Amino acid sequence: DAKTTQPPSMDCAEGRAANLPCNHSTISGNEYVYWYRQIHSQGPQYIIHGLKNNETNEMASLIITEDRKSSTLILPHATLRDTAVYYCIVGSSGTYKYIFGTGTRLKVLA
């Protein structure tokens, strides 16, 4: 399974877009990109996932580069409640093994 690289921390002003990058240069053709977040010490919460096309849902947008070696999670209008650790994970379609890294700690500032 491919591994991911994320910046350890980021700040974002409330109301602005938060753009969280993820590098997954060793991703293989059948691996999806997933994003989860963990608020305080709660259980992680699913945000979005995609294979190669850009995806959008009510929480966020996921932009995957054409070569699929990196992606960006976009929270269009960050609020204080979006302060959390965000995990980018690459999951194989052939197995059920998600490798969590240390994620990006996003702090939304008032």
Added chain:
Amino acid sequence: NAGVTQTPKFQVLKTGQSMTLQCAQDMNHEYMSWYRQDPGMGLRLIHYSVGAGITDQGEVPNGYNVSRSTTEDFPLRLLSAAPSQTSVYFCASSYRRISEAFFGQGTRLTVV
């Protein structure tokens, strides 16, 4: 739907004791897994199951056993607790391999 329910929420064990962490889901999900999270770190996969009667090891399986006799339940057994197993344990389930996973609220275990 209750989602994924973990019990207990908190537990203190003495070194050498055994215990079972319970995980139940009411969403009829095939896939279930156990993770541990140590302070300041991401989640690490302990064991997972792709259906009743089928389990497999994750990254850090040593010291833990699992079984899956029903679709709903996936208990995690600590055979002989050690201080290194002090951690927060999360259970997760999902409908398919490629679908969103639902996590429980965690069990905070301290081994003294």
